[in-house]
Amino acid sequence: xxxxxxxxxxxQVIAVVAAVLICLPAQxxxxxxxxxxxxxxxxxxNGDRRCLIFNAVRGDRNQTCVDVNDRxxxxxxxxxxxxxxxxxxxxxxxxLVAGLGGGSIPLTLxxxxxxxxxxxxxxxxxxxxxxxxxxxxxxxANMKVTVNDARVFVKRAGxxxxxxxxxxxxxxxxxxxxxxxxxxxxxxxVKAIMTPDAVLVANTxxxxxxxxxxxVTYRNVFGELFNFKIPTSGNRIIITSLNPxxxxxxxxxxxxxxxxxxxxYNIPMLEYPNRMSTRVDWDMSKRVLTDQYSPAxxxxxx
Amino acid sequence: MxxxxxxxxxxxxxxxxxxxxGFCIMTVEMLGVRIMSPYFGGSLSVWGSIITIFMLSxxxxxxxxxxxxxxxxxxxxxxxxxxxxxxxxxxxxxxxDSIMRPIFxxxxxxxxxxxxxxxxxxxxxxxxxxxxxxxxxxxxxxxREHSGQMAGILFFVSTIGSALGTLGTTFYFVLWFEVNQIxxxxxxxxxxxxxxxxxxxxxxxxxxxxxxxxxxxxxx
Numbered sequence: 207x208x209x210x211x212x213x214x215x216x217x218q219v220i221a222v223v224a225a226v227l228i229c230l231p232a233q234x235x236x237x238x239x240x241x242x243x244x245x246x247x248x249x250x251x252n253g254d255r256r257c258l259i260f261n262a263v264r265g266d267r268n269q270t271c272v273d274v275n276d277r278x279x280x281x282x283x284x285x286x287x288x289x290x291x292x293x294x295x296x297x298x299x300x301x302l303v304a305g306l307g308g309g310s311i312p313l314t315l316x317x318x319x320x321x322x323x324x325x326x327x328x329x330x331x332x333x334x335x336x337x338x339x340x341x342x343x344x345x346x347a348n349m350k351v352t353v354n355d356a357r358v359f360v361k362r363a364g365x366x367x368x369x370x371x372x373x374x375x376x377x378x379x380x381x382x383x384x385x386x387x388x389x390x391x392x393x394x395x396v397k398a399i400m401t402p403d404a405v406l407v408a409n410t411x412x413x414x415x416x417x418x419x420x421x422v423t424y425r426n427v428f429g430e431l432f433n434f435k436i437p438t439s440g441n442r443i444i445i446t447s448l449n450p451x452x453x454x455x456x457x458x459x460x461x462x463x464x465x466x467x468x469x470x471y472n473i474p475m476l477e478y479p480n481r482m483s484t485r486v487d488w489d490m491s492k493r494v495l496t497d498q499y500s501p502a503x504x505x506x507x508x
Numbered sequence: 509m510x511x512x513x514x515x516x517x518x519x520x521x522x523x524x525x526x527x528x529x530g531f532c533i534m535t536v537e538m539l540g541v542r543i544m545s546p547y548f549g550g551s552l553s554v555w556g557s558i559i560t561i562f563m564l565s566x567x568x569x570x571x572x573x574x575x576x577x578x579x580x581x582x583x584x585x586x587x588x589x590x591x592x593x594x595x596x597x598x599x600x601x602x603x604x605d606s607i608m609r610p611i612f613x614x615x616x617x618x619x620x621x622x623x624x625x626x627x628x629x630x631x632x633x634x635x636x637x638x639x640x641x642x643x644x645x646x647x648x649x650x651x652r653e654h655s656g657q658m659a660g661i662l663f664f665v666s667t668i669g670s671a672l673g674t675l676g677t678t679f680y681f682v683l684w685f686e687v688n689q690i691x692x693x694x695x696x697x698x699x700x701x702x703x704x705x706x707x708x709x710x711x712x713x714x715x716x717x718x719x720x721x722x723x724x725x726x727x728x
Contacts, residue, residue: 243552329551355549358618365613386545497546498686505683 238340242332249340255281256340258308270308270341277342278317279472283439284409285310286473288374290434290482291407291445293460293475294452298322298372302363302399304356304387305377306333309343314471315372316349324349325370327359329377329384357386357395364398371401375408385500388420392497393427400448408444416505417442418492425486426494432482445482454479517583521708522644523665525590525701529640530669531676532694536597537562538677540630542687543600547608548622557619561626562634569638576639577646583709586647589640590702594695596633601691604629641666 234252241247248259257271271281280286288311292298299322303312306328316324328334331353337343345351352359356377363370373396377387386392396406406428410420424431424444431446452460457479465475493499540558541550548554576585599607608625615621641662648658681690 329549355545355551355618357545358547358549361547361612384550385542386550389546391546496686497542498688499682500542501682504679 238336240332240336242330244330244332247332247336249336258336258341270310272308272310272341278314278470280310280314281472283436284441284443286471287434287436287439287441287443287478288376288407288409289314289468289471289473289475290432290443290478291372291374291405292464293457293479293482294445294447295372295403295405296460296464298405300368300370300401301325301372301374302327302360302370303374303376304359305375306337306343306351307376308341309337310341311374311376312349313343316346318467320348322348322372325359325363326351327354327356329353329355356384357392360392360395360399364395368399369401369404370399371404373400373404373406375406378410383416383502385495385502386497388423388502389495389497389500390423390427393424397427397448402448405445405447410442410444411440415492416502418489419495419502419505421486421488422490422492423495425490430484432484433487434478434482436477436481451484454482457482516650517586517647517705517708517712519648521705522586522647523661525586525705526640526644526662526666527669528697528701529590529593529637530666531673532593532698533562533566533634533637534670534673535677535681535690535694536600536630536633538674539682539687539690540626542682543604543629544608544622544625547612548618548625551618553619554622557622557626558630560623561630565631565634566638569635569640570642572635573639574642577643581643581646583647583705586640586643587702587705587709589636589643590698590705593633593636593640594698594702596636597691597695597698600629600633601688601695 234250234255234257236248237251237256238249239247245260250257250259251274254273254275255271256274258269260269270285273279273281298315298319301312301315301319301322301324303315303324303326306312306326309326312324312326315322326349328351334351334353356375375387375396377384400406408424411417421433421444424446428446428448430451431444432451434443434445435441458476461475461479465473468475495502537558540562541554544554544558548557573589607628611621611625611628615624644666645655645659645662648662649655677690681693685693
């Protein structure tokens with residue numbers, strides 16, 4: 207009897223170990239591992255593709271990947287999608303990117319608009335170091351990284367009267383959502399640092415109950431917004447502006463004007479206007495997220 | 509005996525009061541980052557500030573509460589701790605922005621900003637809540653031999669309260685209520701405990717007075 211129990215237990219242990227091994231996302235070679243105060247950072251290389259992974263053990267998706275032999279080429283849908291903001295504001299001059307990751311969004315913006323002033327705010331110094339060391343990110347005269355909480359950075363920018371005409375919010379890791387970056391009050395502070403013709407691009411989630419809360423909150427602050435999803439990506443990009451949103455025809459002609467410049471980054475801009483919808487496809491009765499009520503990490507799973 | 513003269517609060521009342529104070533301490537502490545993140549962000553250092561100030565406040569509270577318990581320990585003083593903690597928690601609800609804004613403007617580094625803001629918001633109410641533990645021990649202790657055991661029971665109960673306060677707040681309350689609604693819940697709970705202590709004390713005093721009167725009449 208006892209022996210049988212032990213065999214069963216052993217079998218279970220083997221099954222668990224096997225399951226863990228199979229589920230590990232890190233095929234390819236791990237070239238760097240680091241534990242920061244916020245997360246475990248892993249850099250994995252598989253052939254030409256080098257990826258940044260946060261909290262690999264918990265099965266997080268890749269944050270950023272680069273093709274080391276073709277660095278300009280953007281690998282991920284959501285990264286490419288975030289450039290759809292250029293359809294509303296084709297020539298940004300003052301750019302804010304919240305959330306560095308591997309740095310591909312700010313690098314591409316800097317490459318496209320070398321004269322634009324780009325501020326990047328990232329909470330984790332370790333991510334900045336890894337982006338520089340493994341993902342070819344570099345600051346330059348016009349592009350600066352500040353290590354700070356985006357909420358604090360935006361509030362200070364507002365007090366200093368700074369204005370940006372292109373803002374990318376990309377501060378969500380997929381695993382944990384910074385709840386204070388989703389509230390009506392935060393979006394109000396973002397709004398306060400936008401020029402009248404500025405565009406806001408927010409990389410968010412397209413699944414879970416949380417989608418409704420988030421959409422309701424953005425809508426509450428900005429009014430009409432472009433909801434930009436493509437079937438192959440789990441992300442949803444919100445694009446909005448203080449000005450009334452342009453009709454689709456304008457987006458299409460803007461896409462035609464810019465698509466040539468985006469070719470080397472592998473951004474299929476011509477496909478984007480048809481996927482950007484102003485239709486409300488969420489439950490408008492859901493509660494607005496505020497500084498008083500923002501249980502984002504709990505809402506995700508409900 | 510000297511002690512039979514004093515109306516001792518029933519053990520259940522003191523133990524429940526300690527439980528609720530433990531619960532309230534952690535409820536406020538867990539909401540700390542939510543309250544401060546609009547000004548100082550949600551980084552690890554903000555947690556550090558809050559926990560530092562809570563620990564410091566509790567340490568001071570234990571010291572003062574212990575000292576106060578040597579001088580005529582009584583139920584009225586005990587209830588005043590709860591009332592005081594409730595009253596000094598009100599600024600967290602009513603004045604959080606006016607406290608944090610000038611600090612945010614004056615101090616660039618969110619680490620020190622959040623530390624200073626924590627002092628202004630949490631030091632006083634948490635110190636008062638810290639005074640409750642040693643004072644409760646004194647109210648429970650009847651004899652020297654039992655003092656260690658009573659302290660053990662008390663820390664057990666108040667720490668279980670803290671554990672449940674942490675769990676309830678982070679798992680459920682923030683999902684059901686707004687931050688300020690939860691804080692109003694804390695204030696109400698503390699006031700109710702104070703009221704209950706005073707009521708119990710009043711009833712005990714009266715029944716004791718009646719007994720004494722009867723004894724007196726019997727002797728006549």
